[in-house]
Amino acid sequence: xxxxxxxxxxxxxxxxxxxxxxxxxxxxxxxxxxxxxxxxxxxxxxxxxxxxxxxxxxxxxxxxxxxxxxxxxxxxxxxxxxxxxxxxxxxxxxxxxxxxxxxxxxxxxxxxxxxxxxxxxxxxxxxxxxxxxxxxxxxxxxxxxxxxxxxxxxxxxxxxxxxxxxxxxxxxxxxxxxxxxxxxxxxxxxxxxxxxxxxxxxxxxxxxxxxxxxxxxxxxxxxxxxxxxxxxxxxxxxxxxxxxxxxxxxxxxxxxxxxxxxxxxxxxxxxxxxxxxxxxxxxxxxxxxxxxxxxx
Ligand SMILES: Nc1ncnc2c1ncn2[C@@H]1O[C@H](COP(=O)(O)OP(=O)(O)OP(=O)(O)O)[C@@H](O)[C@H]1O
Ligand SMILES: [Mg+2]
Numbered sequence: 001x002x003x004x005x006x007x008x009x010x011x012x013x014x015x016x017x018x019x020x021x022x023x024x025x026x027x028x029x030x031x032x033x034x035x036x037x038x039x040x041x042x043x044x045x046x047x048x049x050x051x052x053x054x055x056x057x058x059x060x061x062x063x064x065x066x067x068x069x070x071x072x073x074x075x076x077x078x079x080x081x082x083x084x085x086x087x088x089x090x091x092x093x094x095x096x097x098x099x100x101x102x103x104x105x106x107x108x109x110x111x112x113x114x115x116x117x118x119x120x121x122x123x124x125x126x127x128x129x130x131x132x133x134x135x136x137x138x139x140x141x142x143x144x145x146x147x148x149x150x151x152x153x154x155x156x157x158x159x160x161x162x163x164x165x166x167x168x169x170x171x172x173x174x175x176x177x178x179x180x181x182x183x184x185x186x187x188x189x190x191x192x193x194x195x196x197x198x199x200x201x202x203x204x205x206x207x208x209x210x211x212x213x214x215x216x217x218x219x220x221x222x223x224x225x226x227x228x229x230x231x232x233x234x235x236x237x238x239x240x241x242x243x244x245x246x247x248x249x250x251x252x253x254x255x256x257x258x259x260x261x262x263x264x265x266x267x268x269x270x271x272x273x274x275x276x277x278x279x280x281x282x283x284x285x286x287x288x289x290x291x292x293x294x295x296x
Pocket of ligand 2: 051052053172
């Protein structure tokens with residue numbers, strides 16, 4: 001798949017910070033980070049460390065007219081311009097496809113983003129159809145988005161992002177809300193698509209082993225702070241694997257083991273008082289063939 005504008009975008013953050021409206025503390029602060037065109041970065045950090053906030057900011061959603069309000073400091077540039085001024089080149093896929101599908105029909109949903117971008121109307125439908133084919137969407141343009149499984153919805157969201165021909169692809173736990181089969185479907189799709197595009201990638205994913213082959217760099221951020229580790233995956237895991245695992249990140253070879261410690265005396269999972277169950281039928285006897293009786 002060769003795309004026009006396929007060359008990746010350059011991302012540059014300098015002393016960047018963001019404080020959400022209504023919060024006393026920064027989600028992130030003092031972030032210094034440069035991602036070169038075409039680089040593939042896995043962004044890690046504890047829950048609440050600000051990974052989604054960073055992705056949303058890269059997508060331009062925290063700009064002056066953006067959907068997320070708050071205060072920024074420092075600079076965040078995509079190809080040298082503030083992220084909210086160059087939206088066309090950025091594709092964001094969030095962890096919950098439900099929140100990203102806006103239209104009732106599959107084709108309209110992909111077309112919506114292109115219309116917003118001001119793409120020439122004649123080009124919109126060919127681009128929609130091509131993107132749906134690329135993600136292996138199994139239904140027609142008029143298929144109801146409400147009738148899709150989670151994995152199918154996420155494939156549709158990815159088609160919407162691809163249709164925009166992004167030079168910066170932002171994937172925020174794209175398989176987190178999917179059942180195992182849906183997750184495999186979407187991961188396979190992503191690895192195929194990433195092999196065919198030169199877009200810069202910033203990916204957030206807790207299950208590191210599933211995606212580590214797709215990236216060439218790992219960046220770790222800390223809550224309320226900036227970048228605390230940055231480098232080749234093997235080196236970052238060797239140096240920070242233990243603390244990342246302690247923060248709930250599933251590092252290869254250090255995946256969490258469920259702890260089932262019996263509580264003293266046992267803890268009841270279900271308690272019932274005055275509960276009964278009824279059969280809708282009357283219990284009785286009937287004559288079975290041969291004259292014997294059986295209970296019903
Ligand atoms: N819209 C918002 N308004 C106010 N605070 C927010 C908003 N979105 C996120 N936050 C806060 O900003 C901080 C960073 O949140 P963010 O969702 O970016 O973390 P994360 O690293 O993506 O976490 P997770 O791994 O759980 O997805 C958290 O303290 C969170 O509560
Ligand atoms: Mg998040």
